[in-house]
Amino acid sequence: MCGRLNVIDDPGVIELCEGLQISLFADQPIFSRFIRATQPVSIVRQQQGVRRMDTATWWLLLDKTDTGFKPSKYTSFNTRCDKLNVKNSAGYLAFRHSRCVIPVKGFGESEYVNGKPLHYHDMVAKHGGLLMGGLCREWFNSETGESALSCSVITLPPHPKLKNIHSKSMPMILPPQSDLVNAWLNENITSPTMFDDLLKPRIPVNLIAQQIDKPGIHQSVAPEFEISADN
Template sequence: MCGRFNVSDSPAVKQLLLRLGIDTHNWPIRISDYHRACSTISIICRLQEETGQDNVGECTVLEDAIWWLLLDYKDQQYKPSRFTSFNSRYDKLNAQGSAAYLPYRQSRCIIPASGFGETEHERINGKKKPIRYTNFSSEQALALGGLYRQWQHPETGHIINSCSIITLPPHPKLHAYQSNASPLILPLEGDWLEQWLDPQVQDVERFAPLLQPQLRQNLTAQIINKPGERKALGDPVLLEADT
């Protein structure tokens, strides 16, 4: 599953933000070579705003969010829940009662990224241990499909965002590096991004084709020694987009 990603201040990322109406001067994105679960990251979402005379409109904004969908209120602050929720599995999106069910219909978001990382595990002597770390990158920006929730602090009224990345079954071209799952990468063509962000779109059947593993853009796979150092092991491998 997607447990880390990176985002750079590249022209491709800026182009993605501008396309969605984000002012890159007023809304600086959180840049990092190594965003991990529970980090504060940047998400793109569509929120309601007052437009005057008691009218309410919508605007697309870049917001901070904790990369962990479920939060608990402890010690007068919101903290990640004990229930793992940095990813939301595709097969839970339509399961009533799941943490992802309502956000999938009401509060979808896009996590802009330059690449992501995967860890392959193996059970050794009954224990799950990492055996391979791989970083994936693209010349284009990656629009990772995500969900978000908002939590209001009971004392200050401050709104805190949390989010998750949707994961799909492993794509055959990624299977050699990660046999468990792959992140949902939204297509840049057409109006899929705009539909994904639109909270008025609650007929999620239209998104069913997106939940099938598909490589929509070229990726470069690079095996590394470990996420903290990211030292390349061997040559990078080009994974061409599906035709």
């Protein structure tokens, strides 16, 4: 996944979340056509059995500054699934204690060859929205009293249906099943082996893909096409 989400005030996203008992109307939810890495994004997490929406910086590792926090020099808007069970990695403890979901309408991918962009695509849910599987971390600066919340999207190996769009990886998209989402958000589940199947590339819902010129301009350059969900 290449650092941009499509988080919009979409009826399908709202319906999906309400059906899973996720309220999007907490304090200052973020609705935007595009959200890029290092920008604020709305996440849903659970603390002491209470599900809540919070604003997090889309960059898991933060560094302390004189005035608060800033994104680390280490790239961490995504967390690779093969690092989740590596001790001392950025996502190891978060995978066990602070999982979250990021409700979105879609996501973007960019394909690079020799460091140059080859093409850009946006994918959106054909119906409803998507729940990205993510991690979050809390940060506290004892010297200033400042606190911050950060997050990342878990990425999986490339899916055969998406390899022509992005050959390196795909984001984790949670199936819209309440029992699974409940387990993912349950902070009391600290042994993540039950999520092993989620670490395999899978498309749980139908997607509509659109090739665009550039993310900032967002003009279509080819007809949209459908990517069917896995059986």
